[in-house]
Amino acid sequence: MFENVQPAPPDPILGLTEAFKADTNPDKINLGVGVYKDANGTTPVLESVKAAEKTLLETEKTKAYLPIDGSPAYSDAIKALLFPASSPVVAEGRAVTLHAPSGTGALRVAGEYLASNHPESRIWMSTPTWPNHAPIFTAAGVAQEAYPYYDAQGQKLDIDAMLAALDGVKAGDVVLLHGCCHNPSGVDPTPEQWVAIADKLAEKKAVALLDFAYQGFGSGIDEDSVGLHTLAEKLPELIVCTSYSKNFSLYNERIGALTFVAPSADAAKAVLSQVKTVIRRMYSNPPAHGAGIVTTILNDASLRARWEVELAAMRERIQSMRSKLATGLDQRSVQLSATGNGFLTTQRGMFSFSGLNKDHVQKLRAEYAIYIVGSGRINVAGITDNNVDRLCDAIAAVTK
Numbered sequence: 001m002f003e004n005v006q007p008a009p010p011d012p013i014l015g016l017t018e019a020f021k022a023d024t025n026p027d028k029i030n031l032g033v034g035v036y037k038d039a040n041g042t043t044p045v046l047e048s049v050k051a052a053e054k055t056l057l058e059t060e061k062t063k064a065y066l067p068i069d070g071s072p073a074y075s076d077a078i079k080a081l082l083f084p085a086s087s088p089v090v091a092e093g094r095a096v097t098l099h100a101p102s103g104t105g106a107l108r109v110a111g112e113y114l115a116s117n118h119p120e121s122r123i124w125m126s127t128p129t130w131p132n133h134a135p136i137f138t139a140a141g142v143a144q145e146a147y148p149y150y151d152a153q154g155q156k157l158d159i160d161a162m163l164a165a166l167d168g169v170k171a172g173d174v175v176l177l178h179g180c181c182h183n184p185s186g187v188d189p190t191p192e193q194w195v196a197i198a199d200k201l202a203e204k205k206a207v208a209l210l211d212f213a214y215q216g217f218g219s220g221i222d223e224d225s226v227g228l229h230t231l232a233e234k235l236p237e238l239i240v241c242t243s244y245s246k247n248f249s250l251y252n253e254r255i256g257a258l259t260f261v262a263p264s265a266d267a268a269k270a271v272l273s274q275v276k277t278v279i280r281r282m283y284s285n286p287p288a289h290g291a292g293i294v295t296t297i298l299n300d301a302s303l304r305a306r307w308e309v310e311l312a313a314m315r316e317r318i319q320s321m322r323s324k325l326a327t328g329l330d331q332r333s334v335q336l337s338a339t340g341n342g343f344l345t346t347q348r349g350m351f352s353f354s355g356l357n358k359d360h361v362q363k364l365r366a367e368y369a370i371y372i373v374g375s376g377r378i379n380v381a382g383i384t385d386n387n388v389d390r391l392c393d394a395i396a397a398v399t400k
């Protein structure tokens with residue numbers, strides 16, 4: 001069976017990390033994979049997480065299985081992070097939240113649920129989008145369509161083209177939107193544009209699927225929820241896939257959640273029961289540790305306050321590196337777009353479409369040991385006070 005198997009091509013982003021690790025240049029810079037790095041270039045465990053883990057270790061009494069949909073305490077804590085208590089979807093019992101193994105796991109479970117229960121539904125994705133979206137929904141067996149999103153000339157959302165394309169959506173189709181910090185472009189809808197998008201989906205009787213992997217990385221926990229809250233206000237049905245890899249820095253714990261908003265509490269319960277059958281045949285029930293950490297932090301006022309400070313520090317460091325990169329390029333008279341480098345500071349989250357082309361990316365890697373994915377998307381969190389000058393010098397050299 002295995003004799004003639006050909007090796008699969010390396011994952012384009014994770015493969016870059018392998019190449020980076022193997023590079024012996026002491027000044028190498030990794031702007032590839034989407035992991036937050038602090039000022040020292042490391043991805044430390046948050047103090048709030050360490051404290052929660054200490055509590056868990058002291059109080060844990062069993063390693064028995066969790067329920068298929070995870071612990072109710074975790075689901076309640078996540079629902080409260082997503083929606084204000086006054087929100088009708090919570091008050092009317094129209095939202096159900098399940099514990100999923102990471103954002104990727106939540107997306108895959110959502111895909112399996114759609115393929116099993118709504119086989120006619122297609123999923124619409126932005127161009128560009130996170131490169132794993134298409135493979136996840138292909139593997140689940142969900143048909144796909146694309147809508148334009150990023151205007152590369154203007155470094156902005158092409159809202160007119162997006163809304164025009166969404167005219168092709170059929171009732172019961174699903175439209176995937178990024179909750180905030182759009183990956184890879186860093187460009188999010190404004191509050192007014194969220195209203196226009198929600199109105200369009202309502203008109204088309206479409207279901208929104210919000211991939212919300214960066215809550216708190218853009219402008220703040222509540223500020224980043226404007227899209228979610230607008231959609232929840234205007235649409236009767238919603239799927240929300242959340243990840244706590246980034247905002248709790250829990251990458252290797254694989255912790256996320258899947259929330260369904262239905263038109264009634266009974267419909268929400270029925271959907272929950274169907275999703276549980278999907279999970280049962282995929283991985284039976286979720287891993288406990290990451291959920292224990294997140295629940296402990298969110299339910300303890302002092303740990304939560306500590307986490308919010310740590311989250312703000314990550315967000316602010318990213319914003320400060322965006323400014324330093326833009327200033328450094330300005331000082332070297334390098335313009336990454338026709339309108340200058342200002343777009344670097346208005347984009348949100350870890351990612352930026354830098355405007356660097358394939359040739360620049362190749363030269364940066366070969367000549368300067370600077371690793372960037374081929375699309376020119378950079379992870380701004382890979383920039384530090386120590387490497388920003390070298391980075392700007394290298395960009396100036398390759399773009400001359």
Ligand code: PLP
Nearest residue numbers: 034102103104130183213243245
């Ligand atoms: N969705 C988007 C847009 C992402 O950027 C990522 C991670 O990079 C994920 C989902 C998946 O997150 P997780 O690591 O929790 O699976």
